[in-house]
Amino acid sequence: MKHAVTITVNGATHALEVDVRSTLAEFLREELDLTGTHVGCEHGVCGACTVLLNGEPVRACLLLAVQADGHEVRTIEGVAPSPEELHPLQEAFRAKHGLQCGYCTPGIIMSACAFLEEVPAPSEQAIREMLSGHLCRCTGYHFIVEAIAEAARTLAARGKA
Amino acid sequence: MKPAPFEYVVARDAADAVASLARFGDEAKVLAGGQSLLPMLALRLARPAALVDINRCRDLEGLDDSNGALTVGALARQRDLERWARSRSPFFQDVLASVAHVPIRNRGTAVGNLVHADPASELPALLLCLDGSVTTRGAQGERVVRAEQLYLAPLTTSLAPAELATRACFILPPEGAGWGFAEVARRHGDFALVGCIAVLALDGTGSVSHARLGFFGVGATPVRSAAGEAVLRGREPTEARRTEVAKAAAAALSPTGDLHASAEYRRKVAAVLAERVLAAALGRCQRPR
Numbered sequence: 100m101k102h103a104v105t106i107t108v109n110g111a112t113h114a115l116e117v118d119v120r121s122t123l124a125e126f127l128r129e130e131l132d133l134t135g136t137h138v139g140c141e142h143g144v145c146g147a148c149t150v151l152l153n154g155e156p157v158r159a160c161l162l163l164a165v166q167a168d169g170h171e172v173r174t175i176e177g178v179a180p181s182p183e184e185l186h187p188l189q190e191a192f193r194a195k196h197g198l199q200c201g202y203c204t205p206g207i208i209m210s211a212c213a214f215l216e217e218v219p220a221p222s223e224q225a226i227r228e229m230l231s232g233h234l235c236r237c238t239g240y241h242f243i244v245e246a247i248a249e250a251a252r253t254l255a256a257r258g259k260a
Numbered sequence: 261m262k263p264a265p266f267e268y269v270v271a272r273d274a275a276d277a278v279a280s281l282a283r284f285g286d287e288a289k290v291l292a293g294g295q296s297l298l299p300m301l302a303l304r305l306a307r308p309a310a311l312v313d314i315n316r317c318r319d320l321e322g323l324d325d326s327n328g329a330l331t332v333g334a335l336a337r338q339r340d341l342e343r344w345a346r347s348r349s350p351f352f353q354d355v356l357a358s359v360a361h362v363p364i365r366n367r368g369t370a371v372g373n374l375v376h377a378d379p380a381s382e383l384p385a386l387l388l389c390l391d392g393s394v395t396t397r398g399a400q401g402e403r404v405v406r407a408e409q410l411y412l413a414p415l416t417t418s419l420a421p422a423e424l425a426t427r428a429c430f431i432l433p434p435e436g437a438g439w440g441f442a443e444v445a446r447r448h449g450d451f452a453l454v455g456c457i458a459v460l461a462l463d464g465t466g467s468v469s470h471a472r473l474g475f476f477g478v479g480a481t482p483v484r485s486a487a488g489e490a491v492l493r494g495r496e497p498t499e500a501r502r503t504e505v506a507k508a509a510a511a512a513l514s515p516t517g518d519l520h521a522s523a524e525y526r527r528k529v530a531a532v533l534a535e536r537v538l539a540a541a542l543g544r545c546q547r548p549r
Binding site: 100102118119120121122125141142143146149152155156157158160161162163165166210213214228229231232 | 449
């Protein structure tokens, strides 16, 4: 069964017919070729597929594409300000070695984007609590925590400038 | 695509949703937040013929805090309750912080969590401890189901398949009451292995005027310890009495063991948590002058 939807992804509006069984993650990856959204457990546990829906982090595997009809989605592809420039979070993940294989990274960056907007100067405890919704099997999390703290400082300094 | 094929129906409002549910008999499922339903569809533990999506039903939105009760519409997300709790209820805030993770709470609805009836979930136990209820709408009209009558078995409520849960109501604790909440889970945000909630209020003499003690994760449904509450009521909640109540309440539970925790371990932890939440509740009580 197909259903017509209009979904805005990273500022571009897409009007097409999707299978009602498609998740938002499948829609992004297979219909729009936005494969930066990774799919891990496909039942909401691992956090790899996290994207922003109207600015709020959600699991793209726990949302049907049809449910995003009329809404705005932001993915990892829409985070950097330009093709030549990284977002402060991306920059900090690179500088602080916040990733190894990178599979979980897009989901964490998307969660962290929304998190830092809500909590601009987070404690380490708050960062760790936010990260509890994301599984990373490589890093042991320490460098991810440092990267997010670093990005928070960069964003705060920019805000003041 | 992992779910089995289904028909997708967008409901315009609550009445439309009820009509759609009636059309499919017991073959349709309501899609609200979908945070429990979608995994079940993906694993094919559920294979409904139709999903009735209520996310566009404006009349199911909303959150109302008045006359000592919190009423939440079927579309109020768990994060909406969290935002309300930030300024109004550290109790709710504490409980909600243990419900999965932010991205799940952004979509997951409170009412959906309540009627999903996972025995290890926090909100059903909270509903039970706050003398709450769920209001439903079906072909026969509206009815109110009290928390005590709602939970029958794991993932099973007394609601009929074609009945739509439209809102839930929590009676907020009396003025000056204290609360305690604790759970043991394998990771932060996971379903609890054992969890416990207590609410206590004192009268002018320091005796207990209101007592609630509830557990989750330790049986087929959330449970309240009516016997433990009766022992506390009208008496001074001394440490000895709290310990006695916690031990007796835990001994009366019938948890089942699984891969992660034996029944014996759960009962033991339940007693410890009950002692802790009763002490925490007492510590937060304000004595009326």
